[in-house]
Every structure is written in structure tokens, then in C-alpha cells.
Amino acid sequence: MTKAGEVIFDDYHFFNDVCQYVDQAAAFTNHDKGLLEQIKACNSVYHLQFPIKKGNSFEIIHAWRVQHSHHMLPTKGGIRYSDIVNEDEVMALAALMTYKCAIVNVPFGGAKGGIKINPRNYTAAELENITRRYTVELIKKNFIGPGIDVPAPDYGTGEREMSWIADTYLTMNPGSLDALGCVTGKPIALHGIAGRREATGRGVAYAVRECVSVAEDMKALGLTAGINGKRIIVQGLGNVGFHAAKFLSEEGGIIVGICEFDGAIYNVNGLDVNDVVKHRKETGSILGYAKATSEFKNSAEGLEQDCDILVPAALENQITMANVARIKAKIIAEGANGPTTPDAADFFIKNGGMIIPDMYANAGGVTVSYFEWLKNLSHVAFGRMDRRYDETNNLNILSMIESTTGVTLTPQQRAMIAKGPSELELVNSGLEDTMVRSYHEIREIKNVKNTGSLRTAAFVAAVDKIAVSYMNMGIWP
Template sequence: MKAKTMYDNVMEQFNQVADRIDLNENIRKILAITNNEIIVHFPVKMDNGEVKIFTGYRVQHNNSLGPYKGGLRFHPSIDVDDAKALAMWMTWKTSLAGLPYGGAKGGLQLDPRDHSIEELERITRRFTFALGDSIGPEQDIPAPDVNTNPQTMAWILDTYMQTKPPADRSKNQHVVTGKPTGAGGLEGRDRATGYGVYLTTKLMVESKGEKLDGKTFILQGFGNVGQWASRFLTEDGAKLLSVQDAHATLYNKDGINVDDLADHSKPRKGSIKDFEGAEEIDPSKFFGLECDILIPAALGNQITADNAGDIKAKIVAEGANGPTTNDGEKILLKNGVIIVPDILCNSGGVTASYFEWLQNRSGEIYQLDEVMERLTKKLTQTFRKVEDAAEKNQTDWRTAAYIIAIKRIEEAYVQRGIFP
């Protein structure tokens, strides 16, 4: 039997909620498909003079609430189906957060470790040029995702601006978010997604009448999101017992020092292997470790029917997009595990991106304390909305989040009608 893809999962989730809320059939047809699926192939000269052809994707799911918004990832596994699933999740995420955005996603089929920084710059700039006016500050606004960062966004920004007349270039600064602060980026954008994972996890723990201080957690993925979430959690008294990435699985019953692990992994292109502050254990034992909280912050489809029954954590906080398959989720819910769904848990990034977009549009500069205060307020409001919807509908948190997100889009279509 063929394994379900992320796209299979997102469509199953959508159809279940559409049935539950009796979604207008015509709107259901619209939301079940993507608006645009862009595939580009382009040549780039490598450092050794060889020309390689790269394949890039940008899928735009829906823009009924505003411009398309979503990350660009550089990963060997990205394909159009993955991009479709991720774009649809972005539509639900921006809608749930109450932002004036739709959903998009995209990326390049490559492993950044295989390329020099000079090659990555040329590849990124050529990809941007190939996308052309498919992206734009009021059309589709990319942001960092897996294996991309502020530097990637700076290259996209500069390339896009060079395609515009000199007098119009400054008007296009908000074509991407997640930029370096020197290029118009937002103070605090680097930690926003991880902070959102931390805050929603903390709020979930507190909603059960408990405290984060003294709780234990395990983390899959030690990229930007995982590192920042871990920092905030450990600063608040939680203990990091285990970290897993593609290269190793670490464990220390006394706790892993986040800063030490970050210092270790940085020169190794993100790999946590050979870290001396923890022992390496069998990767297959990771999900079954005793802990209070599990944070999958790597790739999709990690928690499945095969390993969900092993999970001892009582809270799964989805730092990644689509880390839990529907079959895996059924097992978790049956076992009494509470899932903080990705479209709530990791929405700190797109919320901060909205602040950056506004900052560029108005020519203002927000200070870090102001950004974090706004972010905390917005994420807490969204958390409370989902909490109320879960209680009102007597359902799990993902279903509750989807109900809010899809109803907001349905309302927009009902009010505006269908062109022409």
C-alpha cells in the first residue's frame, strides 16, 4: 500500500472539517484546488564551470483574504505535491491568525550542503528571476523555510528590486519577509517561529492548570525553529532531554545545554553529531522516550501509525508543517495526547512577517520589545480562539483551528461573491 503524502493528509483534514461545518459546496470546490502551480527550470553555472539545471516550485493556493504568503525551502525532497500541501496549510494558518494573507509555498530541489555560498547565491538569484512577477509585495510574499534564511531573502530582495525601474525599487522592499535587519528586516523575526512554539506550548501547559517549570521535552530538528523554541523553553524552566536530526539522536537525562549544542552544530552545517554534552542513542528510540512534551520541528510526516503508539509525551507541539499523519493523529488522540496543531503552534513566523511587511510598507522601524509584545498578544489571542472553539465544538485542537480558519474564508467568499 502506497504511503500517504502530505497532500493526502491535508486534503483529508480539509474534507473532514468541510463535512463537519457543512461548507458551502461551491466554496468547497474552490478551496480544494490551488490557484496556480508554477514550475520553473533554469541553468546555473557552478564554481567549476559546469552548468546545472535546477527545478523550482511556487504553488499559490488561495488569495481571497490577501496576497499569497509562504516560505521557500531548499530541500532534495520538495516536489509540487509537497508544495501544494504546504501552500494549503499556509492558507489555513494565515486565516486562523487573522492576517490579510492567503497561502503559498515553494522551493528548490537541492541540498544546500552540496553547494558553496557563491553557488547558492547564483542559484537563488536565478530562481528569483525565473519566478518574475509571479511574486511581488502585493502579489506573493516569500519568506524563509527549511534550509533558507535571512541571507537567502536578501538575495531574492536585491534580485527582484533590480528588475524594477530605479525610482520604484524602494517601493518593493516588502517583496520578501525574514530579511536581515540591515535590508529592512524586522527585529526579532529570527526567533518568532520558535517563540510561537514556546508560547503556545506554555499556554497549553497552563490551560491544564500546570506550570512549564520542571517539564521535560524532546525535540526533533535543530534548525532555527528548534533552537529558539528550546532556548525559550529552557529559560522558563523546562528541560531538554533529547534532540534528533538527520545525523544523530542525542540524549541526556540531566538536560542538554541549548547554547552549547548550537555552538557545536553551527560549524558542522547544522549537524548535531558528535556533541560531547549528550550520548548518542538509537534513532528508533526517540519517539518512545519518557517526557512531558514532544516538539517535531523538522519535516512533515514524521509521526505516523508506526510510531505514534510509542509516544509517551502528553503534549505534541508541532513546530514543523504537517509532522503528524492523520493515522498517527488518531492514535495520539485515542491515547489522550493533546496536539498543538502546526497552523497555531508555528504561526509566530508568519505573524512576525506581517509586522515586517507593515514596517516596510509604512517606512517605520519597530523595536524588538515592541515586536515581542505584539507577537505575544497576537499569538495569545489566536490560542484563546482555538481553545474556545475546541470547547464549544467538543473536538480536538486541530479540528477547532481548521473550523475557525475555513469559516473566515467562507465568509469572505459569501460576502464578496464569485467573479464574474
């Protein structure tokens, strides 16, 4: 284990870190050693490579799809496009997806995909070619399908890429009734679901809000209960970071710092996230933002500024023994996967901090992906069957109340009370309930079993659920 302030070496192994967390959690369970080894293992690792034409030459593309656990099917996990993607990273992310799904009670096994490219170096046509070819390769190996393995967006991908995947799968599976369930994170026009784009960031906001609402835990950190007035630094202004910052500020949090790959900005009185995004669109960078009182060319310095809550929502391995001693936040809410190394996490907690673990905090995306998958299999949008019935029923009740009490409501009041839920409202309600219930389940395990951290408690919850699934399959007595 390295000491605070030392530089971490380049032989970082993300998958080993995840397995280490499982081993720590296993000490609080009584499961068979062989079963625990099966739970940790990646069941299927597919490394593929294929050529694409770029300009007047050919380029070999390296890509992966990993199915970590088949204790439940289909497997589920995003696809990321990044020039630092490697097999170890994809295996680790697939494993985290397994535990993440178990924690929030989503009935999927974990999977993950990655293509080793920098999307900025390719035209839209070239990216489409790469995405469709990748999909074809997955289809040929039976690594994609609504009952087999269901990808989703991740770092470097979004609705556009998911549309290409869905269209390719439909083309190669004509007449397949549930074909659109082969991928989630699709645009609404292609039978996606309202709220999926912002789901991960919204889930992070719900996780933070629920954590800081427990007065007893906040008192131990020297903080007051509630999100209102809490100073927050967010690393990453992509889909997850932007929406986490947006919803946290709407809940009353103060976004004092924003860190991006090209630098960081800070203002103790708060930053307007939407205004920062507007500035970045106009200039290409968050740097130079007029309302920032401090600016850092080194993005890592932004993490070390004064705040109550730090939300790393970019990539893994951002908080290490090289910088954790300089982190001033009392709470780290992991919006990204694996942003804190195990030794840094131990150091932070032993020095009085709290970490809301990634496998719970960023589970909003897979939760709403589950809702989208259900929508695709049922072929009915949420709220379509009962929204008008609910509105009519509510209006009848209001009319009865008005006639018996003599109270007359305004048209605006009647519309507000009678309104039936939209798909977005139902999705957000389901997501909020999932995050609230899961947090208190994890917290109870932490307190009852004295696990020392929410992360270990979360892994205990996940391992117990996965073990039960395997035992119900008759593999273990």
C-alpha cells in the same frame, strides 16, 4: 489506515492529508460544498526549470511556486531548499499557509516555494545564482511582489537568500517605492525587522506555554499546569528547533532530548541547548556530547524517549503509524509543518494525548513577517515615532509621583519604568498577543463544537474565516 507499528508506504501524499483535515472540519460547518472545494483547491501552481553552470557543466534546476488561495492578497509563504522538495509537498505547505494565516488573523492568502537542491552541495556563488534566477522567473510570471506574493525563509534558506531575492526584485523594478516589501525575513540592514529570525521558535514556545497553562486540560493528561519542570524533547536543532528549545528552557522547561538528522542525545536531568550547539559547531555533530547520558545513532529513537512534551521541528511525516505507539510524550507541539500523519494523530489523541497543531504552533514566523511587511509599506520602524515621547512622558509622571509622595527612585529604577518600547519588544508583544488569543479561540471551538482535537478546531476556525472572505467578494451568496 495502517496499524500501530506497521511501516508506512512511500506513496505518502501530504496535500491529500491537508485536504482530509479540511474535510473533517467541514463536518462542523454549514458551508456550500462548492465553496469548500474552492477553499481546498490550489489556485496557481507554477513548476519551472532552468539551467545553471556548475563547474564545467550545466545542471537543470527544478523549482516551484504555489499560490493556494487568493481570498486575500498578497499571498504569503516561505521558500525551502531541499533535495526532497516536490510539487505535492509545496502544494500542501501553501495550503497550510492559507489556513495558518486565517487562524492567527494575518491578512494573507497562502503560498509556498521550493527549489529541489541540497544547499550543502553548492558554493555560495552557485546558491546566489540559483536564487537570483529563481526570482527572475517569478518576476516574469508575476509571481512575486509586495501586493502579489511575498516569500520568506523556510527550510534551507535564511536572511542571505532573502537579501538576494530583494536585491534582484529591486534591480528589475527600479523606482518601486514598496519594492522591499516583496520578501520578508530580510536582515535588519535591508529593512528587515527585529525578532524575525527567532519568531517561529518563539511562537512555538508561546503556544506550548499557553496550552499547558490550562489546568483543566493538563489534569486530563495527568500533568500539572505550567511549563515549569516539564520534560521536553526537541527534534531539529535548526532555527525553529533551537529557538523553541531556548525559549522553553527559559520559561522553566527541561530539554531532556535533542534529535538531529545524524542521531539523538538524551539526559533526563536536562541538556544545555547553547552548549549542545557549541559542541556541534566544534565537532560537526550533536553526537559525542559529553553531558548526554544516552546517545542514539538512529534519530527516530530519540523521539521515543520518556518526556512530557515532544516538539518535532524538522520536516513533515516524522510521526507515523510506524512509530506513534512508542511515543511516550503526552503533548506533541508541531513546530514543523505536517510532522504527524493523520492516522498517527488520530491514534495519539485516542490514546489520551494532545497535539498542538502545526498551523497554529508555528505561525510565529508568518505573524512577524506580517509586521515586517507593514514596516516596509509604511517605511517607518516600529517605535521610531513614539519611543522617546513615551520615555519623556513616563519620566514626567515619575517626577510628579516622587514630588508628591517623597519617595525617591534609584536611577536604575527610573530607567526601567520610564523606558519606551524598542522594535523588538513591540514585535514580541504583538507575537505573544497573537499566539495567546488564537490558542483560546481554537480551544473554545474545540469545546463548544466538540471537534475532538485542536487541529480540527483550528481548521474550523480557518475555514469559517476564509468562507466569509469569499462570500464578501460576492462569489457565493
